[in-house]
Amino acid sequence: MKGAEILLGEWQGREAAALMRDGQLEDLLIDGDAPRPGSIYRARTDRPVKGQGGMFLATPDGSAFLRQVKGLAPGAPLLVQVTGYAEPGKAIPVTQRLLFKSRYAIVTPEAPGLNVSRAIRDEEVRDELLATAHETWAEAGAPEGAGLILRSACAEASAEEVIDDILAMAALATQVLADLEGAPELLVEGDGPHALAWRDWSEPAQVTEGADALERDDVAGAIEALAEPEVPLPGGGTMVVEPTKAFVAVDVNTGGDTSPAAGLKANTAAARELPRQLRLRGLGGVVILDPAPMPKKDRRGFEGSLRAAFRADDVETNLSGWTPLGNYELQRKRARLPLAGGTA
Structure with missing residues (x-):
């Protein structure tokens, strides 16, 4: 289907929304059990973390962590907003800058x-x-x-x-x-997938609603494909996206192309596709990209493609740069829940 289509329904029993553009899955939101980003708590300060400039807070949904704290004494009430999803076993990330x-x-x-x-x-x-x-x-x-x-x-x-x-x-x-x-309390619950779709997907689009809206073959097939780490790229290359406990590893391969420009072509295609894959899979945190071999003189063009791709993405991402071993590092906000199979 040409143009944009928004589908509001369920996926595996959870509220979900999908954005299709010209027949391709462009964005995907699936609800989870964790506190939603945007939720606002009346919290209570608990204990500072020495050396980190932060403080743990008590909320009705468990411990939260507030960075860059000054002048707060334990036991004080304050209003905070959830900024993203917590890493497994860690406190809910919050800020005092409410929106x-x-x-x-x-x-x-x-x-x-x-x-x-x-x-x-x-x-x-x-x-x-x-x-x-x-x-x-x-x-x-x-x-x-x-x-x-x-x-x-x-x-x-x-x-x-x-x-x-x-x-x-x-x-x-x-x-x-x-x-x-008052005591710690949830004052405002963050928006779920359907409300987020209305709020943030503002381009003209056909809207399809119903519990089974996402079960259509092209949509369901695109979501199920996200369980596979390998992503085909234009030109015959591939990109393998694998979340680990510490970071998300992304490996770029040229496939059967053995031409001198194969590395740059595969890496440029991966740069353009990477934001969409991270967004759809709900991956954040540290991302380490292992590009296909290419001359150092081509790095600048690759970086330009990468920056342009993430500039159009709505999830905050910091492009940190090259490592001594020739990998490229990114730091991405945990704005989505991981779709499956990973902890990053």
Whole structure:
């Protein structure tokens, strides 16, 4: 099928959403049992971790870990938001920088200012949205010192939809920020796959709903293929993606191509495909890429392809660079649950 299609249903008994683009599986969200990113807790400080500048917190869902802590005494209440999924056996990662995010609006406590997504380039549309934001924000009763970001989806939305979203997020922020007293409690649960699909997949798309929506042959086959480590690449090369306890190992091979340019071709194809594979498989943490052999002079072009590919990806990824042994290292946020078969 040409164009984009969003499928909202279940996968193996769990809520799930899939984004297909031109017949290819582009994104996949499957619910799990762990606390969802975006959840907001009223937590209680527990004990600092010496030498790491962090502190363990008590939450109703277990221990959380807050980095870069200063001036917090044990036993104090504070509001924190889940930033990603914890590594097995480790505490829930949280931050004090709360965000209240919906399809059209993001309210940013302690980060004042009214802004429009840079993805909206039409100056007339930007001016109209800013005018709407200023008028609505003045009446929203938002927390003092909070800011507002209008997301790229606003470009295709009606003024009423944008206004309703701003008011809803401002009201939620006001309610949560005033709820600091009391025992540890979950105040806001993070969005599940269906809500995330509505919130973040804003391109025009056909929407298919139903418990069995993802069981269609092309979708189910693409999801089941993710259980296999080997990924075919254009040009005949392959990429093997294998999560381990310590990191995700990615090995690139040229296949049957023995030409002088085979290594660069396979590595460039792998660079373009890697963000999609990591996203679909739910892999994060340290990623070590073992490229196919290529001359050192070709590294710059390969890095350019890699950076361009991850720039278009919505999961925060730091490209750390080359190791002395010629591998390439990345550090990726654990924004998704691993699909299967790995602990990274």
